[in-house]
Amino acid sequence: MTRTVYVNGEYLPEGEATVSIFDRGFLMADAVYEVTSVLGGKLIDFDGHAVRLERSLKELDMQAPCSKEELLEIHRKLVELNGIEEGMIYLQVTRGSDGDRDFVFPSEDTKPTLVLFTQNKPGLANAPAAQEGIKVISIEDIRWGRRDIKTVQLLYPSMGKMMAKxxxxxxAWMVEDGYVTEGTSNNAYFVKDGKIVTRPLSNDILHGITRKAVLRMAEEAQMEIEERLFTIEEAKDADEAFVTSASAFVMPVVEIDGATVGDGVPGRIAKRLREIYLDESMKAAI
Structure with missing residues (x-):
């Protein structure tokens, strides 16, 4: 089945979708993106992703391509057209193209490029990795300083995934000045003596939508949380560890740099948070 995608106001077969070779997303990585999960044919935490998208655009002085309400309608239409029950919707906004390459931003009347497509992922909520846990390695974090903006500058995270493979x-978990920043596409946590530890929000990490929801749910469940810098060695010595992201939800980590974390199986807190998150998110899905 050929996917139907969205490009600048049109729903098209994926083979007919094109953007200009002069688009700044292609030439300069001058673009931001969001990924929203779909469970039961409904969108998970759409509002959170829409708010973060608005912030990313504002931080880069990039105009919004349409309203939040229009974005919601596009998401729902793509879910319907592609018959997505479990999967993801990728959204990308670029500064557009004025017909040539230049380091200087194009004129203000240049329209941004808006692209969305679906990814069908049956079994997303019941991924085998969540039952077994994942293994991570540590690598140096050499990305640019504004990681709080969800840009498409993903070359180094992609290289990190390959280093891990x-x-x-x-x-891979990235380390800067001796402290863990985040995973290549997720926020990182460890648990010691019942306390959940994760790095505090700043320009150094992505302000994860799933992170925000999971920490709120953990607090509501009366779990202890500490937001502070932490090292790889602390995480290795933890009782358990996990990551969060829009597509992995809450994913247990059972090994770091070859060292077994805890008992080497998904921990009690990570498993409970995954259960709570999936349950609450599906109830609130739209």
Whole structure:
């Protein structure tokens, strides 16, 4: 089945979708994106992703391509057209194209480019990895300083994924000045003596939508949370560890740099948070 995608106001077969070779997203990575999960044919935490998109655009002085209400309608239409029960919707906004390449931003009347497409992922909520846990390695964090803006500058995170793959692991946690920042596509946590530890929000990490929801739910469940800098060695010595993201939800980590975390199986707190998150998110899905 050929996917139907959305490009600048049109719903098209994916093979007919095109953007200009002069688009700044292609030439300069001058673009931002969001990924919203779909469970039961409904959108998970759409409002959170829409708010973060608005913030990313504002931080880059990029105009919004349409209203939040219009974005919601596009998301729902793509879910319907592609018959998505479980999967994801990828959204990208670029600064557009004025017909040539230049480091200077195009004129203000240049329309942004808006692209959305679906990814069908049956079994997303019951991923086998969540039952087994994942393995991560640590790598140096050499990304630019504004990681709080969800840009498409994903070359180094992609390289990090490949470093992990070559090492026989599933993902990488990035380290800067001796402290863990985040995973290549997720926020990182460990649990020690019942306390959940994660890095505080700043320009150094992405302000994860799933992170925000999970920490709120953990607090409501009267779990202890500490937001502070932490090292790889602390995480290795933890009782359990996990990551959060829009597509992985809450994913247990059972090994870091070859060292077994806790008992080497998904921990009690990570499993409980995944259950709570999926349950509450599906109730609130739109």
């Amino acid at each position: 070559k090492a026989g692991a599933d993902d």
